Amino acid sequence: DGDDANPGTEDKPWRTLQKACTELRPNMVVYLKAGTYYGPAQARVAGTETAPAAIRAVDGAEVVITYTDEWVKAEADKLVSVEPSQDIRNRAMGKDGQSRHYPGLLTLSGGFIEVSGLHFVGVRDRLPHNLYSENGVTLSGGTGYRVLYNEVENVGHCGVKAMSHGEHGFLIEGNFIHDVGQTQHDHGIYCPSDDGIIRKNLILNSAGYGVHAYTMPKRIFISHNIVAGHTAYGIILGGPDAHRPEDGLQPVQ
Numbered sequence: 001d002g003d004d005a006n007p008g009t010e011d012k013p014w015r016t017l018q019k020a021c022t023e024l025r026p027n028m029v030v031y032l033k034a035g036t037y038y039g040p041a042q043a044r045v046a047g048t049e050t051a052p053a054a055i056r057a058v059d060g061a062e063v064v065i066t067y068t069d070e071w072v073k074a075e076a077d078k079l080v081s082v083e084p085s086q087d088i089r090n091r092a093m094g095k096d097g098q099s100r101h102y103p104g105l106l107t108l109s110g111g112f113i114e115v116s117g118l119h120f121v122g123v124r125d126r127l128p129h130n131l132y133s134e135n136g137v138t139l140s141g142g143t144g145y146r147v148l149y150n151e152v153e154n155v156g157h158c159g160v161k162a163m164s165h166g167e168h169g170f171l172i173e174g175n176f177i178h179d180v181g182q183t184q185h186d187h188g189i190y191c192p193s194d195d196g197i198i199r200k201n202l203i204l205n206s207a208g209y210g211v212h213a214y215t216m217p218k219r220i221f222i223s224h225n226i227v228a229g230h231t232a233y234g235i236i237l238g239g240p241d242a243h244r245p246e247d248g249l250q251p252v253q
Contacts, residue, residue: 017041017065017106024113026051032118034061038068039105047112049144057117065105066121075102075127092128102127102156104135107163112144122155122180129156129182136160136180139167139191149174157181159203161190168194174201181207184232194218198225205229214238
């Protein structure tokens with residue numbers, strides 16, 4: 001019932017997630033009312049520790065982030081039919097001869113952006129996926145991200161992924177991430193980054209690892225997570241300054 005020409009107030013809200021992401025600024029919180037919103041969307045905000053930004057569900061609201069049927073059809077129309085392949089890079093080939101990769105539902109770049117209370121639903125069962133395709137929440141460079149109390153399911157790659165290996169100072173807490181990925185390269189949380197906290201998450205049935213924090217993250221703390229049902233180990237953790245409590249880890253020398 002919103003309109004992207006509106007001022008974005010409670011009485012006159014915007015309509016789309018991308019509009020909200022585009023308008024997001026430091027010291028600003030965007031509240032999403034109950035309903036379904038559509039990605040892919042990207043928020044670029046140069047937030048700081050004293051002037052963060054946030055995208056939150058209204059308290060008690062069921063806010064779903066997914067793709068439109070039209071987007072899925074458009075992506076399917078770009079594909080050529082291929083026989084099932086053991087090479088995960090060639091499962092989805094475009095008519096241009098290039099391997100197809102789908103953008104994640106929500107990408108954060110800049111820094112000090114919070115995402116909380118949202119329900120991300122991917123399309124791993126509706127489109128063929130190649131290696132490294134379709135995350136729920138992607139962290140793309142920067143620092144100070146907060147990914148809190150979201151649900152992520154059915155994405156083709158990772159539930160939450162730090163894309164560039166350069167992110168730091170993040171908190172990933174209280175999320176329910178389940179039934180994600182198609183191969184051992186697809187994980188509940190992928191964060192090979194420094195100075196991070198991953199805690200109190202419930203992570204079930206990832207095709208790869210529950211938490212993949214490797215190869216050399218420094219000062220990363222992983223604690224009080226429940227991780228189960230994964231094809232590989234629950235948690236893989238490397239790096240010289242990582243805290244490794246006994247909650248289902250596969251240490252890497």
